[in-house]
Amino acid sequence: MxxxxxxxxxxxxxxxxxxxxxxxxxxxxxxxxxxxxxxxASNAKNDTAANAPDNAANDTATTEPAPAAEPPVELTYYYIVYDMPADQQEVEDAINAYIQPKINATIKLKPVLEAGYKDKINTMLAANESFDLLWTSNWGGGDYDNKVAKGALLPIDDLLDKTPDLKAAIPQVAWDDTKVDGKIYGVPNMQIAAKAEGFAIQKRFIDKYNIDVNSIKTQMDIEPVLKTIHDNEPDIIPIATTSNMFDFGRQYGYAAQGYKLGDPNFKIIDTTDKPEYKTFLDNMRRWYTSGYIYKDAATMKDDQLVALLNTGKVAVEWNTTMKPGGEVDDKKRFGNNDVVYVRVSEPEFTGVRATMNSISRTSKNPEKALEFLQLTSTDPALFNLITFGIKDKHYTMVGDNTIKINQDAGYKGDQGWVFGNVLIGYLKEGQAPDTWERTKQLNETAKRPEVNGFNFNTEPYKTESVNIAAVSEQYGKALNSGAVDPAKVLPKYQDALKKAGVGKQTEEMQKQLDEWLKANGKK
Amino acid sequence: MIKQRKPRSEWYYLKKNSELLLLLLPGALLVLVFAYLPMFGVVLAFKDFRYDMGFWHSPWVGLDNFKFFFVSDNATLITRNTVAYGLTYMILTTLLALLFAILMNEMGKRWLRIHQTAMFIPYCLSWVVVSYLALALLDTQNGYLNKVLETLGLSTHMWYLESAPWPYILISAYLWKNVGFSTLVYFAGIMGINQEYYEAAKIDGTSRWQMATKITLPLLSNLITVLLILSIGHIFVGDFGLHYFIPNDAGMTYSTTDIIDTYVYRALRVNGDIGMSTAIGLYQSLVGLVLVVAANYVVRKINDENSLF
Incomplete structure (x- = not known):
């Protein structure tokens, strides 16, 4: 028993x-x-509602067979936002009313706040959730390379043949830039693809202290400006953060891949081993101890920076885009204070991977999804609707093609760069009428980097890169914002990087670069 | 009229204890769904997971996923941090909770309630909330602590840029939040002790200290060991919320605040590699299992009565 x-x-x-x-x-x-x-069921309802006027107009033609026999498709679109729009649903309904007759599909917009974008998308992919469109990029939460490597995105080369307008609307050089192993995984959003670097300075201080902006020719020339503001404006923070000012050393003669421009051997040097980096850190330390840099810069999170800028108490910011007409956007960010852009480097073509839309591997209707992207890239009416909302509610027309965003209404994100081709959209009050022409021109004429079209494949040094990223988070921000003494901390940082395998990573990167250079006859 | 006891069938016991078993059901379901079902996912620790190939078809990669953690120089530091914090939390919580429980036993009813509530409230707060309280205390420019130090004429600290003070801060925060709950558990244990022991002791003129050490503690030892064995399994699984939110994920504090959970989270946030995360999860679980079995073995050697299994 x-x-x-x-x-x-x-x-x-x-x-x-x-x-x-x-x-x-x-x-x-x-x-x-x-x-x-x-x-x-609800789509069917929408369907009849949306088609109601058409039916009335075409009353005499009702004897013809209905053109759309198949039920409309519902697409789901995840993308990044910095602020949840209050009137999301209303705008979505308007978009659906507009696109359903055109492509027989409706779209469910799923904005995700910037801070959690990457985690959210990765979780959904891990859960094998079915969705159609997602925003991707080579920075922040976009995670393009990695998502391609993990097989999360659908290659769209073949599908593109069915959307010829989309294929034609985007220049071939842009399509080429999105390619990984010869395949396209994203539709680039046309915007400024040539970036210069420089400072955004609040105009009121330039006027008050007669600052000669023409004298600012390099990054370090800003120091006297910071000093003036620090000495005379006790309530103002001269500069909020400097953590993005060195990056890979663009201002100090380095290419994004890590070699020094003009080096015939294209030898890749890790950032922390560049002699200029040490000098930069010493300068930042001096700025920090002199009180030019915000005291909490090293521990400040992105959303805290946005809030700080919004108070209007920050005088200067390092800007890594310097796009035409960008002063208008920055005025809003600086708490409605006018800013002046001071460029310290020439625009350089940085590619289109900064903002794209991709189709998820789990999409049930990839053709429809691509048709939707075709509209956001070629149809100004849809692009303006999804970017600026509803006319006379979320914005008002103040010129032929110029609008004023209603800051009190519930759709003021102004994120055209996420959705599609900003060059077909409205201009904002204060932007010159030729802004888009200048943008196009800049994209075409900007200096091409020597190794234009080359992208690293991170897969072979995945193990190392994970650890290196962790080490960089530990030391990078504190050093770059001058909060800690580089004489003590930089050696520790270098040591930790070495142990994390930075040598192997550099070696592998060099190998890939050399192969590409050989294949393209540059070495 | 004493009947001969027959061996009862399984059904009899099931029926007899049906109400208790019903009470067990939600807990059992929770464990089933969140602990047993996901166990199949362990396979992923040995695969290079790709979304397009899915669970079954992703290629096997052997132990590659474990590599990133063990090749990094941080592995020893982080393992040390995890274990040292885990042990400290466990020992200090047990000691303090026992002390408070015994003190509470000596208290009048009204005071008891106030103390119980005051100690228990922090347990219900999330670490995110606590992190803002901590920020209010430790902020470099406007924090209370620096203001106090300033008025006392002492030098202020940039707390989030220093690593030395963090063990104290983290341990204080942990105890503040968790001691209340453990105290209640031990207090409940004390309430369960037959009052006759104490009455008998009083008649014999025993002091309160002697009552605590000679009656309360020995009778609680069973409960203490069970709770200890259970928490030993958690030593290797650090308190992510505490170690991530309280130091505000500030880089310069990592050397004393980083534990396996935060390191892995940070490292994998970069590339979202499911295989690597699973590998570390598996590693933690294995060590946890070994610790529990070992602890239980030791306890059984000392006193078979107190062991869990």
Whole structure:
């Protein structure tokens, strides 16, 4: 009897678990199916509502067979936002009313706050959730390379043949830039692709202290300006953060790949081993101890920086884009204070990977998804709707193609660069009428980097890069913002990087670069 | 009229204890869903997971996923931090909770309630909330602590840029938040002790100190060991919320605040590699399992009654 009991217990338990498992899966499926059914029902409703005027107009033609026999498709689109728009639903309804007759699809917009964008998308991919479109990029949460490497995105080369307008609307050089191993995984959003670096300075201080902006020719020339502001304006923070000022050393003669421009050997040097980096850190330390840099710069998070700028108490910011007409955007960010751009480097073509839209591998309707992207890239009406919202509610026309965003309304994100081709959109009040022409011209004429079109494949040094990233987070920001003494901390940083495998990473990068250079006859 | 006791069937016991078993059900379900079902995912620790190939078809990579953690020089530092913090939390919580529980036992009813509530409230707060309280204390420019130091004429600190003070800060925060709960558990244990022991002791003229050490503690030892064995399994799984939010994820504090959980989170936030995360999760679980079994073995050697299994 005893023996029977002992052997039975696990069996009973196991079967119980199995039952639970099966029932859990069953109910899950039910749940998944239910909303789908709901959606088609509500779509049908939308359908009749949206087509109602058309039907009335075409009343005489009702004898013809209905053109769209197949039910409309619902697309889901995840993208980054910095502020949740209050009137999201309203704008979405307007978009659906507009696009459904055109592509027989509706779209469900899923904005995700910047801070959690990458985590959210990765979680959804891990859960194998079905969705159609997602915003990607080579910075922040966009994570393009990695998502391609992990097979999360759909290659769209073949699909593009079915959307010729889209293919034609974007120059070939841009398509080439998105390619990984010869395949396109993203539709680039046309915007400024040539970037210069420089300072954004609040105009009121330039006027008050007669600052000669023409004398600022290099990064370090800003120091006297910071000193003036620090000495005379006790309530003003001269500069909020300097953590992005060195980066890979563009201002100090380095290419983004890490070699010194003009070096015939294209030898890649890790940032921390560049002699200019040490000098830069010493300068930042001096700025910090002199009180030019915000005291909490080293521990400040992105959203805290935005809030700080918004108070209008920050005089200067390092800007890594310097796009035409950008002063208007920055005025808003600086708490409605006018800013002046002072460029310290020539514009250089930095590629189009900064903002793209990709199609998820889990998409059930990739053709429709691409048709939607075709519209955001070629149809100004849709682009303006998704970017600026509804006319006379979220913005008002103040010129032929110029609008004023209603800051009190619920759709003021102004994020055209996320959705599509900003060059077909409206201009904002204060932007010169030729802004888009200048942007196009800049994109075409800007200096091309020597190794234009080369991108590293991170897969072979994945193990090292994970550890290096962790080390950089530990030391980088504190050093770059001058909060710690570089004489003590930089050697520790270099040592930690070495142990994390930076040598192997550099070696692998060099190998890839050399191969590319050889293949392209540059070495 | 004493009947001969027959061996009862399984059903009899199931029926007899049905109400208790029903109470167990939600907990059992929770464990099943969140601990047993995801266990199949362990396979991913040995695969290079790709979304397009999925769970079954992603290629096997052997132990490659474990490499990134063990090749880094940080592995020893972080493992040391994790274990040292885990042990310190466990020992200090147990000692303090026992002390408070015994003190509470000596208290009048009204005071007892106030103390219970005051100590228990922090346990319900999330670490994110606590991190803002900590920021208010430790902020470089406007923090209370620096203001106090300033008025006392002492030198101020940039807390989030120094590593030395953090062990004290983290341990204080942990105790502040968790001692209340453990105290209640031990207090409940004390309430369960038969009052007759104390009455008998009083008649014999025993002092309160002697009652605590000679009656309360020995009778609680069973509960203490069970709780200790259970928490030993958690030593290797650090308190992510505490170690991530309280130091504000500030780089310069990592050398004394970083534990396996925060390191892995930070390292993998960069590339979202599921295989590597799973590998570290598996490593933590294995060490946790070994610790629990070992602790239980030791306890069984000393006193079989107190062991868990």
């Amino acid at each position: 005893k023996v029977w009991k002992m052997s039975m217990a696990p069996l009973v338990l196991a079967s119980l678990m199995l039952m639970l498992l099966v029932s859990a899966c069953g109910s899950n499926n039910d749940k998944n199916n239910a909303p789908a059914a709901d959606n088609t």
